[in-house]
Amino acid sequence: MLGRLFHLSLDAALVSTVLAGVRRSSGFTVETDKISDGTLRSVAEKYLSVGESIFDMIQGTAVNSEYFKRDPRRRE
Numbered sequence: 001m002l003g004r005l006f007h008l009s010l011d012a013a014l015v016s017t018v019l020a021g022v023r024r025s026s027g028f029t030v031e032t033d034k035i036s037d038g039t040l041r042s043v044a045e046k047y048l049s050v051g052e053s054i055f056d057m058i059q060g061t062a063v064n065s066e067y068f069k070r071d072p073r074r075r076e
Contacts, residue, residue, distance in 0.1 A: 016051025017058070024055065 023029040030048060035041040062068040 012047070013050060013054060016047055017054045018051070019048060020051035020055040 019030060030044070032041050032044050032048070035044055
């Protein structure tokens with residue numbers, strides 16, 4: 001039971017992080033304003049902010065790592 005809960009939590013964090021990456025790379029984001037219930041909207045926004053935080057940590061690690069380099073072909 002505990003292992004399954006941990007696995008589902010990790011999956012949820014991964015999906016949230018992927019959504020953060022999509023937002024950063026393309027500008028498309030989940031439109032939380034369309035959620036009518038205020039509590040559910042707040043939960044969705046917190047869920048998405050977890051992904052943003054994880055994405056920031058991964059990006060900071062990659063920038064400071066010797067194993068990653070900037071792709072010169074990428075347009076800003």
